[in-house]
Amino acid sequence: MTINHRFNTTAIHAEQCPDEKSGAVSQSIIPAVAYCFDNAESAVDVVSGKKEGRYYGRYGNPTTRTLENKVAVLEGAEDALGVSSGMAAISIALMASLRTGDHVVVTKDVYGGTHKFLSNIATRYGIEYDFVDCTDYLNIENAIKENTKAVYIETPSNPTLTLIDIAEVAVITKRHDLKLIVDNTFMTPYLQRPIDLGADIVVHSATKYLNGHGDVIAGIICGSKADIDYMRKDVMGDLGQNLNAWESFLVLRGIKTLGIRMEQHCRNAQEVAEYLEQHPMVERVFYPGLPSHPQHSLAKKQMKNMGGIVAFEVKGDVQTGKDFISALKVAMISFSLGDPETLVQHPASMTHSSIPESQLHEFGLSTGLIRLSVGLEDAEDIIEDLNQALLCTVAVPMKN
Ligand SMILES: Cc1ncc(COP(=O)(O)O)c(C=O)c1O
The missing domain is CATH 3.40.640.10 (Type I PLP-dependent aspartate aminotransferase-like (Major domain))
Structure with missing residues (x-):
């Protein structure tokens, strides 16, 4: 130990x-399924849980x-x-x-x-x-x-x-x-x-x-x-x-590499969240590592670092969200998370598409919400990718 x-x-x-x-x-x-025993007594002891051991692959x-x-x-x-x-x-x-x-x-x-x-x-x-x-x-x-x-x-x-x-x-x-x-x-x-x-x-x-x-x-x-x-x-x-x-x-x-991977996921996610938060085409960013997150102090108390998932709202409708993820070149459209690759999904058209647009807000979601599982690539490359996709899909807000 x-x-x-x-x-x-x-x-x-x-x-x-x-x-x-x-x-x-x-x-x-x-890969063994079957395990043999010296005598009947030891087989009985393992099956009954009296002694630690394996007896059939479905149970251990x-x-x-x-x-x-x-x-x-x-x-x-x-x-x-x-x-x-x-x-x-x-x-x-x-x-x-x-x-x-x-x-x-x-x-x-x-x-x-x-x-x-x-x-x-x-x-x-x-x-x-x-x-x-x-x-x-x-x-x-x-x-x-x-x-x-x-x-x-x-x-x-x-x-x-x-x-x-x-x-x-x-x-x-x-x-x-x-x-x-x-x-x-x-x-x-x-x-x-x-x-x-x-x-x-x-x-x-x-x-x-x-x-x-x-x-x-x-x-x-x-x-x-x-x-x-x-x-x-x-x-x-x-x-x-x-x-x-x-x-x-x-x-x-x-x-074996969990600690170093999580450090890099967190570092990259923090940089991505800070970049997105100041972007004029982004309505809102959800990341516990941002002081603007309503539970930032709880995050600091309960978590060692802030994790690798960043969610954000691009300005626009469901189609804008779809166009935005389709325009990404480094980030891959995928339903999973936690991989070395940056993975992106658009809940309104993907995981939560069964929810009518008018009811999305009841689930805390919006048409432009994007979930990013920030990967282990270089943060600058992830940010440049987000930047080019935002520029080519989301309308620049008009200045008054
Ligand atoms: C938070 C959370 N729990 C559980 C699961 C289910 O995991 P699995 O796909 O390994 O069954 C997922 C899958 O995305 C998840 O995101």
């Missing part, structure tokens, strides 16, 4: 050591175990579970925390997939939910009912980067004996550690910054040993949502 080391040392060394037989420094990829894998142990250390959790996607992490965490007849309070600007899971699937199994504005803690208190078992939040939110004070929400969940689940995908443990702030369960789309190279779909859940054991044996394993050895290896490799 290297728990006393700083973040980058821990990210590289924690829970990993050279392969005993070959001396190989890099993590071995063990040695390469994935290394990843789980490493992320648990980085998040300050007792244990972690690697699963097949961020949505698997979210659905497992919710299914493990709720039964038929239970209720969950969910922040209103939650990731679309989480919204869809609750409204399409969870509801069919009698799980109740309320989407509330969790930036006002009174709303959470007011939404808690007798059958409430959990509060689910995401901070900063997607795409308008609204923050929720995790420690404040944890005071409420502890008072009511509820599980607090936090989606930490945007921040990673390098920038924010929800368990230190009182969260019970942390979920990640490891597809994003944790892996960081746009070539893996994966999820991680962190929490107490008891919660993770239950999720592994009674939810993930039984539903077959396990993560495989190859993808675990790739995420482990990505995590």
Whole structure:
């Protein structure tokens, strides 16, 4: 264990050591499904959970175990579970925390997939939910009912980067004996550690910054040993949502550079946000690192740095937003985030296109809103790209 080391040392060394037989420094990829035992007794001990070990690939894998142990250390959790996607992490965490007849309070600007899971699937199994504005803690208190078992939040939110004070929400969940689940995908443990702030369960789309190279779909859940054991044996394993050895290896490799990547994402995003804020063709910029962000002081208290996502409104209608992203040459139009490449999307015509234009404001969105996942390229090149796209698509405002 290297728990006393700083973040980058821990990210590289924690829970990993050279392969005993070959001396190989890099993590071995063990794709085995079956594991053998010296005798029946030890097989029984592992299956019953009395002894740590693997017995069947759907319930755990040695390469994935290394990843789980490493992320648990980085998040300050007792244990972690690697699963097949961020949505698997979210659905497992919710299914493990709720039964038929239970209720969950969910922040209103939650990731679309989480919204869809609750409204399409969870509801069919009698799980109740309320989407509330969790930036006002009174709303959470007011939404808690007798059958409430959990509060689910995401901070900063997607795409308008609204923050929720995790420690404040944890005071409420502890008072009511509820599980607090936090989606930490945007921040990673390098920038924010929800368990230190009182969260019970942390979920990640490891597809994003944790892996960081746009070539893996994966999820991680962190929490107490008891919660993770239950999720592994009674939810993930039984539903077959396990993560495989190859993808675990790739995420482990990505995590080695997580700290330096996040530093560069944050540095670039800050420069991009400052550039956009002074641009006459930009109506508004959403970035927690700008003093103009309404929760800038909470961001400084809760996060180590401000993250790699910048949202902004270009002046114009839906077509202007589409024209603007089409004119970009370095930034790529894409639905993902957290990759080395700068990725851009236009919620009104892409992720939120099902919402009528007249109702966009109800979701805190506008026709010209653009979400930029600022990549690892040189900031000057990203800014020059934004500049040329703004010049060729957005009308210059007339001076009075
Ligand atoms: C904040 C957040 N959580 C969860 C997910 C789901 O992750 P995955 O695509 O790995 O299932 C996403 C995907 O974009 C996300 O942005």
